[in-house]
Amino acid sequence: MTPTDRPSVPAEPAVRPHIYDGIREYDQRLPNWWLLTFYGAIVFAVAYWSLTQHFRTSTDGERVTAALARVEAAKLASIDTSKLDDAAFWQMSRNPVFLEPGKATYQTLCVSCHLASLKGKHENPAAIGPDLTDDRWIHGGRPLELNHTVTAGVPAKGMITWGPILGPKKIAEVVAYILSYHDPKETPVPEESTAPAIGAPAPIAPAAPQGGAR
Numbered sequence: 543m544t545p546t547d548r549p550s551v552p553a554e555p556a557v558r559p560h561i562y563d564g565i566r567e568y569d570q571r572l573p574n575w576w577l578l579t580f581y582g583a584i585v586f587a588v589a590y591w592s593l594t595q596h597f598r599t600s601t602d603g604e605r606v607t608a609a610l611a612r613v614e615a616a617k618l619a620s621i622d623t624s625k626l627d628d629a630a631f632w633q634m635s636r637n638p639v640f641l642e643p644g645k646a647t648y649q650t651l652c653v654s655c656h657l658a659s660l661k662g663k664h665e666n667p668a669a670i671g672p673d674l675t676d677d678r679w680i681h682g683g684r685p686l687e688l689n690h691t692v693t694a695g696v697p698a699k700g701m702i703t704w705g706p707i708l709g710p711k712k713i714a715e716v717v718a719y720i721l722s723y724h725d726p727k728e729t730p731v732p733e734e735s736t737a738p739a740i741g742a743p744a745p746i747a748p749a750a751p752q753g754g755a756r
């Protein structure tokens with residue numbers, strides 16, 4: 543290795559013409575790692591800002607509410623469904639963790655008779671099931687009564703006995719879904735069943751009165 547092969551010592555960088563308080567400044571290009579960090583930070587800032595401010599699907603508040611709903615759901619899920627009380631049902635009826643599966647069950651199994659609006663006969667007199675959104679109930683409108691009606695069914699009137707088909711958890715969810723159309727302050731009003739008894743002959747129109755019976 544001869545002295546001429548040695549990497550040449552870089553020339554002293556140019557000095558910029560200005561002097562401030564006796565301080566002079568080299569006219570150097572900034573190192574690449576520095577530039578990369580600098581521009582990288584700008585790109586990151588723009589991307590982060592637009593992601594969090596413009597393309598975000600839920601707000602912090604919504605995420606907190608959803609997290610609380612999950613915590614609440616975990617608490618309720620640990621309760622034995624046979625020990626659920628009215629208050630627990632009302633809580634479930636405001637919690638999407640139960641309402642979503644409850645709605646799914648309702649839409650697959652109950653719509654055929656109670657209709658998608660839950661209004662049954664009130665929306666369409668040809669529907670088989672009664673209205674589940676009004677305050678009138680044939681079998682009681684308290685949460686535990688609804689839970690019992692759905693579990694046991696009313697076989698004589700065409701309401702299926704869902705207990706063995708769905709199990710207590712799915713029934714609790716679907717009851718919570720029905721309750722989401724109601725308010726705990728509502729007073730249930732008793733109502734007579736208008737569903738024809740299964741197997742009974744179709745109601746016959748009353749015969750026209752036969753002349754002047756007194």
Ligand code: HEC
Binds near residue numbers: 647674692
């Ligand atoms: C085959 C038709 C049919 C299906 C399907 C059906 N129901 Fe019913 N349901 C009825 C009828 C008919 C009644 C009214 C019973 C009576 O008159 O005593 C009823 C009554 C009810 C009641 C009581 C209403 C009251 O006023 O007391 C609830 C609650 C109910 N159904 C929930 C459900 C749920 C939840 C599902 C789905 C899991 C469901 N039903 C599926 C026919 C049906």
